[in-house]
Amino acid sequence: MSPLLTSAYSPDTFRQQGHALIDLLADFLADAQAGNQPPLHYREPDDELAFWQRDFEQPTNPDPAAVWKNLLTHSIQLHNPRFMGHQVSAPLPLSALTSALTSLLNNGQAVYEMGMAGNALERLLTRWLAGRLGLGPEAGGLMTSGGTLANLTALLTARALKAPTDVWADGSTDRLAIMVSEEAHYYVDRAARIMGLGSAGIIKIPTNDRFQMQTALLGPYLKQAQADGLTVFAVIGSACSTSTGSYDALTAIADFCEQHNLWFHADGAHGAVAALSDTYRPLVRGIDRADSVVVDFHKMMMMPALVTAVLYRRDADAFRTFQQKAQYLWADASSPDWFNSGKRAFECTKLMMSAKVYTALKTYGEALFTEYVEAQYGLARQFAEHIAGQTDFEIAVQPESNIVCFRYIGATVSPDRINELNSAIRQAMLTDGQFYIVQTSLRGHTWLRVSIMNPLTTLDHLKQLLDAVRQLGIGLIRQYGM
Numbered sequence: 001m002s003p004l005l006t007s008a009y010s011p012d013t014f015r016q017q018g019h020a021l022i023d024l025l026a027d028f029l030a031d032a033q034a035g036n037q038p039p040l041h042y043r044e045p046d047d048e049l050a051f052w053q054r055d056f057e058q059p060t061n062p063d064p065a066a067v068w069k070n071l072l073t074h075s076i077q078l079h080n081p082r083f084m085g086h087q088v089s090a091p092l093p094l095s096a097l098t099s100a101l102t103s104l105l106n107n108g109q110a111v112y113e114m115g116m117a118g119n120a121l122e123r124l125l126t127r128w129l130a131g132r133l134g135l136g137p138e139a140g141g142l143m144t145s146g147g148t149l150a151n152l153t154a155l156l157t158a159r160a161l162k163a164p165t166d167v168w169a170d171g172s173t174d175r176l177a178i179m180v181s182e183e184a185h186y187y188v189d190r191a192a193r194i195m196g197l198g199s200a201g202i203i204k205i206p207t208n209d210r211f212q213m214q215t216a217l218l219g220p221y222l223k224q225a226q227a228d229g230l231t232v233f234a235v236i237g238s239a240c241s242t243s244t245g246s247y248d249a250l251t252a253i254a255d256f257c258e259q260h261n262l263w264f265h266a267d268g269a270h271g272a273v274a275a276l277s278d279t280y281r282p283l284v285r286g287i288d289r290a291d292s293v294v295v296d297f298h299k300m301m302m303m304p305a306l307v308t309a310v311l312y313r314r315d316a317d318a319f320r321t322f323q324q325k326a327q328y329l330w331a332d333a334s335s336p337d338w339f340n341s342g343k344r345a346f347e348c349t350k351l352m353m354s355a356k357v358y359t360a361l362k363t364y365g366e367a368l369f370t371e372y373v374e375a376q377y378g379l380a381r382q383f384a385e386h387i388a389g390q391t392d393f394e395i396a397v398q399p400e401s402n403i404v405c406f407r408y409i410g411a412t413v414s415p416d417r418i419n420e421l422n423s424a425i426r427q428a429m430l431t432d433g434q435f436y437i438v439q440t441s442l443r444g445h446t447w448l449r450v451s452i453m454n455p456l457t458t459l460d461h462l463k464q465l466l467d468a469v470r471q472l473g474i475g476l477i478r479q480y481g482m
């Protein structure tokens with residue numbers, strides 16, 4: 001072996017670099033969690049690119065620590081208690097260590113012996129989670145790379161089982177359609193278009209004042225779709241929605257799907273985890289009747305991206321999704337064996353994602369997830385209560401999950417400039433960096449939005465956030481005379 005390759009694969013070097021990395025990461029974690037620094041040192045995209053371009057042009061350095069340090073300082077800190085933006089977990093530190101292990105193993109999962117432990121754990125964990133959701137004795141599922149792909153996978157299964165013709169074999173001859181709340185995640189739109197449904201095939205059901213699907217409209221919308229020559233094959237319930245964290249009435253959707261022989265898919269990417277809490281389980285009532293459910297472990301279950309479960313009420317349904325023969329991979333390409341991941345998952349090579357969840361469960365127990373969801377959902381309610389006591393703020397809707405949408409209305413702001421003002425506040429916050437929050441648009445109005453993902457975030461941090469928003473708002477009003 002060449003000296004370069006020998007040194008690159010040396011266990012001793014690995015050990016030494018590994019110790020250095022863990023020290024670096026532990027220091028990073030301590031610093032981020034203390035919240036001494038802003039969660040984000042924002043740089044314009046071209047400046048960021050120029051920084052790395054200059055770095056790239058430097059000679060190689062046998063010590064990777066310099067690169068690691070740059071990566072750490074040029075990235076947003078999800079473990080900072082003042083990170084409260086997008087719905088991405090502040091990963092459980094243990095899961096980062098397990099990620100290192102699975103990266104080194106690089107077992108690809110598609111074929112059983114290329115991922116023995118991973119495939120077995122995937123089986124075990126999907127059944128465990130399906131059990132917690134009450135999906136029944138025949139339930140099972142698989143893991144895949146993210147909620148977007150998981151939802152597409154479930155919708156492909158739905159089409160295979162509910163469409164009047166075999167689209168996989170013959171292409172689409174019917175004008176197929178799905179029904180979904182107008183508040184659903186943009187992945188639905190993308191998935192539907194990938195499946196060839198087109199704009200007409202995505203039927204958006206209006207929402208009520210709590211941003212939940214108006215399930216009473218499912219009947220009339222189905223009738224209209226049929227009159228338009230469409231064949232609806234699935235209804236998607238959000239548990240919960242992305243913008244406001246609202247839970248659709250899943251029982252009503254289940255009833256409707258049963259009555260009309262439609263596939264009931266529940267998008268629980270963010271909020272299905274409520275099923276692990278006695279307090280919040282009522283939010284997902286009816287999820288046990290779904291034909292398929294998606295759960296992101298990298299949202300509300302503290303895993304690093306990407307770890308997602310697609311669960312089926314009838315595990316066997318999953319073998320209908322990709323009815324494709326790959327003789328070179330499997331001795332019997334058509335047999336429904338649970339242990340060859342590639343038969344049911346979109347991916348061929350796939351991350352050994354189950355190991356991260358399993359290590360967390362074995363180390364901390366299920367209570368870890370229960371305590372987490374209860375703390376985060378509870379804090380969102382406290383924050384909403386605090387906002388209700390401020391005359392210069394309003395909330396969009398009482399939070400059902402850990403997502404809160406609110407906005408600054410000041411005392412003197414003219415109503416037609418509130419959107420503009422809140423957009424400006426969010427932009428100022430991004431560059432000021434003290435807190436990381438995002439914005440969302442609800443029925444044409446701009447709202448500030450927090451997802452309280454970090455278990456270290458407290459009510460005090462949220463009160464400070466409100467003060468910071470207020471100060472920015474007052475400054476902007478003064479500057480621009482809103």
Ligand SMILES: *Cc1c(COP(=O)(O)O)cnc(C)c1O
Pocket residue numbers: 087145146147148149151185187238239240241242267268269270296299308
């Ligand atoms: C995040 C999210 C998705 C997309 O999942 P990714 O893992 O980001 O691909 C889909 N649906 C809902 C409700 C989500 O919150």
